[in-house]
Amino acid sequence: MRRALLAFAAVLPGLTFAADDARQPIVMPQEARAEMRAEMLDFQTALHQIIEALAAGRHAEAAEVAERTMGISAMGRHRNAPANARPGMFMPNEMHAIARGLHASASDFARTARTGETKKALEALATVTGACVACHRSYRIQ
Ligand code: HEC
Numbered sequence: 001m002r003r004a005l006l007a008f009a010a011v012l013p014g015l016t017f018a019a020d021d022a023r024q025p026i027v028m029p030q031e032a033r034a035e036m037r038a039e040m041l042d043f044q045t046a047l048h049q050i051i052e053a054l055a056a057g058r059h060a061e062a063a064e065v066a067e068r069t070m071g072i073s074a075m076g077r078h079r080n081a082p083a084n085a086r087p088g089m090f091m092p093n094e095m096h097a098i099a100r101g102l103h104a105s106a107s108d109f110a111r112t113a114r115t116g117e118t119k120k121a122l123e124a125l126a127t128v129t130g131a132c133v134a135c136h137r138s139y140r141i142q
Pocket residue numbers: 037040041043044047070095096098099102128129131132133135136139140141142
């Protein structure tokens with residue numbers, strides 16, 4: 001029992017509890033929140049497809065998915081939506097910068113993956129997931 005408690009204590013610093021949530025709340029209209037959450041689900045699906053493709057040695061496919069769904073090519077998804085449905089309008093500058101960083105790093109990943117070098121591709125992919133983590137650790141919308 002004691003040992004189990006110690007093991008639990010050892011992982012504590014890596015966990016986040018609701019009571020000490022230090023993320024900055026971002027206020028957005030319902031429409032913008034819905035758009036953002038839909039985009040997030042697409043990002044997560046894309047990430048899954050990218051990892052699967054990389055593991056199977058299909059580097060070109062991993063590159064294509066990354067560029068199309070998260071890369072520079074995917075910017076401006078909400079450009080023609082009404083203002084209240086454009087999440088970017090409600091993001092503080094730092095948050096927006098992380099979002100732009102995500103798009104740029106996904107395009108970097110696509111270029112690297114096309115070389116066929118798995119280790120370098122994974123390093124580039126970690127910069128992409130780093131952007132997910134950086135934003136999620138800093139901001140919330142609910
Ligand atoms: C610029 C900021 C930002 C970036 C970059 C970002 N996210 Fe998010 N994401 C958010 C915020 C804010 C939420 C909402 C958190 C909350 O519930 O308040 C969210 C929520 C989510 C959700 C939950 C969606 C739901 O249904 O509620 C998923 C899944 C997700 N993100 C995946 C990702 C993945 C994968 C990446 C990277 C490829 C990523 N996000 C990058 C800001 C970001």
